[in-house]
Amino acid sequence: xxxxxxxxxxxxxxxxxxxxxxxxxxxxxxxxxxxxxxxxxxxxxxxxxxxxxxxxxxxxxxxxxxxxxxxxxxxxxxxxxxxxxxxxxxxxxxxxxxxxxxxxxxxxxxxxxxxxxxxxxxxxxxxxxxxxxxxxxxxxxxxxxxxxxxxxxxxxxx
Amino acid sequence: xxxxxxxxxxxxxxxxxxxxxxxxxxxxxxxxxxxxxxxxxxxxxxxxxxxxxxxxxxxxxxxxxxxxxxxxxxxxxxxxxxxxxxxxxxxxxxxxxxxxxxxxxxxxxxxxxxxxxxxxxxxxxxxxxxxxxxxxxxxxxxxxxxxxxxxxxxxxxx
DNA sequence: GCTATTCAGGACATTTAGTATCCAGGTTAT
DNA sequence: ATAACCTGGATACTAAATGTCCTGAATAGC
Numbered sequence: 001x002x003x004x005x006x007x008x009x010x011x012x013x014x015x016x017x018x019x020x021x022x023x024x025x026x027x028x029x030x031x032x033x034x035x036x037x038x039x040x041x042x043x044x045x046x047x048x049x050x051x052x053x054x055x056x057x058x059x060x061x062x063x064x065x066x067x068x069x070x071x072x073x074x075x076x077x078x079x080x081x082x083x084x085x086x087x088x089x090x091x092x093x094x095x096x097x098x099x100x101x102x103x104x105x106x107x108x109x110x111x112x113x114x115x116x117x118x119x120x121x122x123x124x125x126x127x128x129x130x131x132x133x134x135x136x137x138x139x140x141x142x143x144x145x146x147x148x149x150x151x152x153x154x155x156x157x158x
Numbered sequence: 159x160x161x162x163x164x165x166x167x168x169x170x171x172x173x174x175x176x177x178x179x180x181x182x183x184x185x186x187x188x189x190x191x192x193x194x195x196x197x198x199x200x201x202x203x204x205x206x207x208x209x210x211x212x213x214x215x216x217x218x219x220x221x222x223x224x225x226x227x228x229x230x231x232x233x234x235x236x237x238x239x240x241x242x243x244x245x246x247x248x249x250x251x252x253x254x255x256x257x258x259x260x261x262x263x264x265x266x267x268x269x270x271x272x273x274x275x276x277x278x279x280x281x282x283x284x285x286x287x288x289x290x291x292x293x294x295x296x297x298x299x300x301x302x303x304x305x306x307x308x309x310x311x312x313x314x315x316x
Numbered sequence: 317g318c319t320a321t322t323c324a325g326g327a328c329a330t331t332t333a334g335t336a337t338c339c340a341g342g343t344t345a346t
Numbered sequence: 347a348t349a350a351c352c353t354g355g356a357t358a359c360t361a362a363a364t365g366t367c368c369t370g371a372a373t374a375g376c
Contacts, residue, residue: 001244002334009269010250024351033253038336044353057344058350073272086159086244092168095191097310098303110295111167114231118283125276137268145256152255160363182322196365202324215373216321317376324371331364342353 002081004042007034009076009134011043012051016068016135017146018153022054022061027156031149042080049079068132074123076131087115160239162200165192167234167292169201170209174226174293175304176311180212180219185314189307200238207237226290232281234289245273 011028025043029036043062046052053065064071089112091105106112138145169186183201187194201220204210211223222229247270249263264270296303 001246003246003248004335005245006248006250006269013269022351026351031254032250034250035336037338040352041336041354047352054352055344056342056350056352057346059345060343060351062352073269073276087163088159088161090161090164092164092190092192096189098300098306110292110299111164111171111231114284114287114292118231118280118287121283122276122280125279126272129272129276134268134272141268142256148256162364180322184322193365195367198323199325199365205323212323213373214321214323214371217374218322218372220323319374319376321374322372325369327366327368329364329366331362333360333362335358335360337358338356340353340355343351345350346348 001077004039004045005077005080007032007039008042008046008080009073009131011039011062012046012064012068012071012076012131013135013138014149014153015052015062015064016131017149018063020063022059022063023153024061027153028062030156031153045079046076049075051075051079064131068135069130071131072127073129073131073134074126077126085116085119087112087119089115159235162196162203163235163238165190165197166200166204166238167231167289169197169220170204170222170226170229170234170289171293171296172307172311173210173220173222174289175307176221178221180217180221181311182219185311186220188314189311203237204234207233209233209237222289226293227288229289230285231287231289231292232284235284243274243277245270245277247273 010032014028014031015023025040026036028034028043029039043052043054047054047062047065050065051071052062054060054062089106089109091109093099093103093105093109094101168190172186172189173181183198184194186192186201187197201210201212205212205220205223208223209229210220212218212220247264247267249267251257251263251267252259252261
């Protein structure tokens with residue numbers, strides 16, 4: 001899985017501490033010492049997916065496009081890593097002796113179906129966790145986290 | 159995910175129709191028109207993992223090393239694709255302002271934990287499906303499958 | 317023993333995906 | 347007007363997946 005997924009999730013949690021405030025890619029990158037230009041690519045992907053909204057120009061930057069409770073971890077995985085399953089059925093049964101060229105083996109092959117079922121439980125689990133859930137867990141463990149994040153980002157001189 | 163996982167699973171189902179009989183990599187590859195040398199690599203991995211047993215020399219080949227009910231889809235995924243999670247926590251929190259160098263963020267980071275939890279449901283699902291389960295499903299739908307597989311493999315002239 | 321068959325595994329080549337940088341162009345606050 | 351900032355394409359580098367080839371070891375049949 002793309003490493004950008006991790007960056008995107010942490011960045012979204014950070015942005016959740018600053019609702020309605022635009023944060024530049026440069027600041028988000030500096031927070032974890034990430035390559036700015038490359039993180040920017042991930043942020044653009046989140047923006048295209050409607051997870052973040054971006055504003056150009058001075059005082060511009062990124063912010064959550066909707067309530068953190070409505071942004072699931074799955075949303076971020078799909079935005080950064082794509083919607084494809086990890087296991088891709090290439091329908092090798094079509095090359096076998098009992099093959100029917102008309103059959104959609106992605107749907108009928110029992111191996112494909114078992115792998116797909118596992119993938120669905122994975123996605124269901126990720127869909128059930130929101131950025132707000134993560135933020136709340138962090139808040140419980142580190143009540144100072146939001147303020148710390150805000151002051152640290154504010155102190156990053158552009 | 160490695161495409162060899164799909165090949166390995168189908169090959170194991172085929173081998174489950176021929177208990178106690180060695181089948182060569184060449185024959186297993188010819189069954190689905192797969193590259194012999196490369197499939198052989200996957201079969202070797204299954205052999206190293208104790209899923210298949212191999213015998214050298216004429217009349218040699220591969221066979222299931224244990225009862226198909228004791229071979230889960232997860233066993234095969236791990237043997238071919240490795241045991242690593244799809245999401246790899248790189249502990250970017252260590253580079254953040256509230257970092258504690260002593261902390262194991264793979265275990266304490268809530269994002270890491272959420273991703274890990276999803277991965278576990280995925281693995282639990284795959285661990286609950288055996289090659290025998292798949293074979294049984296195929297048998298129910300296509301009662302002639304075992305015999306067809308046997309005769310087809312037998313007719314593949316070396 | 318000799319030979320043919322087959323697995324074991326290392327070396328290598330090719331292709332594809334992930335990682336990363338740079339720049340030219342458009343937007344906007346001051 | 348200028349500087350800050352996002353957008354997206356072009357490009358380069360690296361790592362992983364895919365695939366081939368070859369040598370060596372084991373073994374069945376003669």
